[in-house]
Amino acid sequence: MRRAIVVGAGVGGLTAAMRLAHEGFEVELYERQSGPGGRCGQVALGPYRFDLGPTILLMPHVLEQTFASVGRRLSDVLTLHRCDPHYRVHWRDGARLTVQRDPAAMRAGLERLEPGAYERYRAFLESGRRRHDAAFAHFITRHFDSVLDFVAPRRVPPLIESGALGTLAPHVARFFATPHLRQAFSFQTMYLGLSPAAAPSVFSLLPYTEAEHGIWFPEGGLHAVALALERAAREEGVDLHYGTPVRRIVVENDTAAGVELADGSVRRADAVVCNADYAWACRNLLPEPLASRRAARLERRKHTASGLVLHLGLEKRVEGLLHHNVFFGADFEGSFDDIFARGRLPADPSFYVCAPSRTSAGFAPSGHDALYVLVPAPAHDGRIDWRAEAPRVREQVLSRLADEGYGDLAPAVVAENTVSPDRWASELNLEHGSNFGLAQSLFQLGPFRPKVTDADVDGLFWCGASIQPGTGVPTVMLSAGFAVEKVLERSRQAVAA
Numbered sequence: 001m002r003r004a005i006v007v008g009a010g011v012g013g014l015t016a017a018m019r020l021a022h023e024g025f026e027v028e029l030y031e032r033q034s035g036p037g038g039r040c041g042q043v044a045l046g047p048y049r050f051d052l053g054p055t056i057l058l059m060p061h062v063l064e065q066t067f068a069s070v071g072r073r074l075s076d077v078l079t080l081h082r083c084d085p086h087y088r089v090h091w092r093d094g095a096r097l098t099v100q101r102d103p104a105a106m107r108a109g110l111e112r113l114e115p116g117a118y119e120r121y122r123a124f125l126e127s128g129r130r131r132h133d134a135a136f137a138h139f140i141t142r143h144f145d146s147v148l149d150f151v152a153p154r155r156v157p158p159l160i161e162s163g164a165l166g167t168l169a170p171h172v173a174r175f176f177a178t179p180h181l182r183q184a185f186s187f188q189t190m191y192l193g194l195s196p197a198a199a200p201s202v203f204s205l206l207p208y209t210e211a212e213h214g215i216w217f218p219e220g221g222l223h224a225v226a227l228a229l230e231r232a233a234r235e236e237g238v239d240l241h242y243g244t245p246v247r248r249i250v251v252e253n254d255t256a257a258g259v260e261l262a263d264g265s266v267r268r269a270d271a272v273v274c275n276a277d278y279a280w281a282c283r284n285l286l287p288e289p290l291a292s293r294r295a296a297r298l299e300r301r302k303h304t305a306s307g308l309v310l311h312l313g314l315e316k317r318v319e320g321l322l323h324h325n326v327f328f329g330a331d332f333e334g335s336f337d338d339i340f341a342r343g344r345l346p347a348d349p350s351f352y353v354c355a356p357s358r359t360s361a362g363f364a365p366s367g368h369d370a371l372y373v374l375v376p377a378p379a380h381d382g383r384i385d386w387r388a389e390a391p392r393v394r395e396q397v398l399s400r401l402a403d404e405g406y407g408d409l410a411p412a413v414v415a416e417n418t419v420s421p422d423r424w425a426s427e428l429n430l431e432h433g434s435n436f437g438l439a440q441s442l443f444q445l446g447p448f449r450p451k452v453t454d455a456d457v458d459g460l461f462w463c464g465a466s467i468q469p470g471t472g473v474p475t476v477m478l479s480a481g482f483a484v485e486k487v488l489e490r491s492r493q494a495v496a497a
Helices: 011-022 060-068 103-113 117-140 153-162 168-173 179-184 187-192 201-213 223-236 278-284 290-298 332-342 386-403 421-427 473-496
Strands: 003-007 026-031 042-045 048-051 080-083 087-090 096-099 215-218 239-242 246-252 255-261 266-268 271-274 306-314 324-327 351-354 369-377 413-419 460-462
Touching: 003 011, 003 255, 011 026, 011 223, 011 271, 011 473, 026 223, 042 306, 042 413, 048 306, 048 369, 060 223, 060 473, 096 103, 096 179, 103 117, 103 179, 117 153, 117 201, 168 179, 168 201, 187 201, 223 239, 255 271, 271 473, 278 290, 306 386, 306 421, 332 369, 351 386, 369 386, 386 421, 413 421, 460 473
Parallel strands: 003 026, 003 271, 026 239, 087 324, 271 460
Antiparallel strands: 042 048, 080 215, 087 096, 246 255, 255 266, 306 369, 306 413, 324 351, 351 369
């Protein structure tokens, strides 16, 4: 049992393939796109380069551990830059807050918005540290095969300490009185496609992680992570096949036997690891009637929001922008209700702007800029005509940037690309165009989230944003590690038998 097939060359698939090959498996990886990365892909528009999806890297120690598992040092395969300041937050009333490492600067910025806030900020971070330590040690780095293991008596104290049973927004309100600071230290759940009002308070660990461990950016962008994994996978002997879609996972006697490719050929293996979007793959790659049963169950699950991404190549440099910049609309809470409850775009959208040339070379020619804009948007359900809405939102973004003093950028745009929720759905096979997969609400965390082992098909394993432990580049790497451990365990059992 030493042949494995991996479906999908996202971060999870590349990690799984690399690690299985290092363990002595013959590994073939199949990917429908022309190159690696999946959501961590790259868009090239002439001399301008853009990350396709993620632009923020947290928890670099997970990357260190991942590459160490195949005998490599992170510093030998990637160059990471720490972003400081972390980001600047802009409000409609003209208020701003630059979140940064320097204690004196943070104190001054916080006290301008809310007298006495700096000490409460320190208490908030300490609370986040306790949640981080409890969650990371007992839940994030563990795979749960059953709910009973999750709620075992020995886990109840860290479960309570992690904040998984509470909600983020009221937790943040315990520390800050003004809407400005409550928003500044809860919006991070949008990294996960969640509203702060619905997110478990465990995610207060995100501002703590930013402050304590830093926000990082790889030289070359987040796509560089995928390229580093691909290089290591090739060096370990993985046979990579790009532009080669998988039509279905071959199941014989309730056991995964390989995959059928789009050309009708069948590649057989002892184990299949699927890194395609979980909901999409269940509906499209599993055999009937299992596919229909699984799809029906998944329709009852909550998915994350989507996002409208604008890639803008400018023949000028935008003065004043940091690497990471956040702009809140006039109605912060109402905008989340629009996106998650009403399925519509807010009248005055919040958005995020990444200007990677502040940190890394190669994104734009000298004196130019390559701006990445992310506008949180409803999951794709066909109700929004993105051909009409995307240009309108683009104008809103450019108008807001002008209002904030960054100038009239429209005449300087010489290259652009738009990735709307319908494109996420059709081009990357993301169910509902949900960039972050299944939501990480209370009853979709831990054992309530899909396991890496398939419940119905022996020898089929999963990894990715919708699988335990959850969404995000480091956590997807962890899910791939869980899957590899289960493959190895099954292989050992077969040898022993």
